[in-house]
Amino acid sequence: MTAADDRTLRAARRRFATLRRSVTLFRAFLVEQTDPDHFYGLLAADSVRQVSGYAELAGRTVLDVGGGPGYFAAAFRAAGARYVGLDPDVGDFSAAGESVAGMLRGSGTALPVRTGSVDVTFSSNVVEHVAEPPRMLDEMVRVTRPGGLLFVSYTPWLSPWGGHETAPWHYLGGHRARRRYERRMGRPPKNRFRETLFPVSIAGTLRWARGNGDVEVVDALPRYHPWWARWVIRVPGVREVVAWNFVLVLRRTVGRQPDAVKKSELTGGRVAM
C-alpha cells in the first residue's frame, strides 16, 4: 500500500467511525432482545460499510461464516456482492425473513468450500462460539483467494460483554456465571460456557495471525469505537477489556498453497464458488 492509499484509508475511517455511529450502535444494542430486526439490520449495514473500506464488494463473492439469521445477506447483496452464508444451525437462517437459498449448512472448522475460491471471507461474532478458533480461522484463510480479504470480529472473553447474557458475572468465572444465570432464570443460558461460548482473547488471535504465513495483518481495531479510540488495541491487557468487540482484517498472501489443497481434499464435498 502506498502512503497516499494509507492516507485515503485513514480519512475514510474517520468519516465512518464517528462518535455518533458508536452511540447509535450502542442504543440499538440495548434493544437487541426486544427489537432484533432493528439491532441486527443496523449492525449488518454498518459491517458492510466497514468491510467496504478494505475491499470492493460489487461483483465479489462474500462468504459469511456463521452468518446466523440472515440479516447480513440483504446488506451484502445491497452492496452488489455475491453473498453466501454458512451456518451449522439451519433453523436460524430464516429468522430475518431471508430465503435459505444460497446458504450453506456446515461448520466454520471444516468449510465445504473450494480452496482459494472466495474474494471476501467474513465472520461476525462467531469465533467465541467455536471450541477451536484457530481451526476456523485456518479454514477461512484456506478458502480465501490470494489477494482476497478476511474480516473477522468477535467479543473477547474479558470484554464487559464476554459472558454474553451471563455478563458481567463471567469475570468471576464462566461456570459460576452460568450457574448464577440458571438459578435466576430457571433455564440455562443460550451461550453456555465451554459448550457454546469459549474464552477467546485478542492476544491469542493476533499471535495466530502473525504466525500464519498465508496472511498479512491489514488492520486490528475495536469494532464499535470511534476512530480516535483505536489506540486501545495497541495496549496489551487493557485491550482485552475495553475493546468490547475486536476486528481483525487480513489479506491472503500466496503462501503455502500445496498444504492448503491437501487439507481441502481431506474435508471433501466442497462447493465450488
Ligand SMILES: C[S@@+](CC[C@H](N)C(=O)[O-])C[C@H]1O[C@@H](n2cnc3c(N)ncnc32)[C@H](O)[C@@H]1O
Ligand atoms: C451470535 S451469532 C452471530 C450471527 C451473525 N454472524 C451476527 O453477527 O449477527 C453466532 C452464530 O455462529 C454460529 N456458529 C456456531 N458454531 C459455529 C461453527 N462451528 N461454525 C460456523 N458457525 C457457527 C451459530 O449458529 C450462530 O448463528
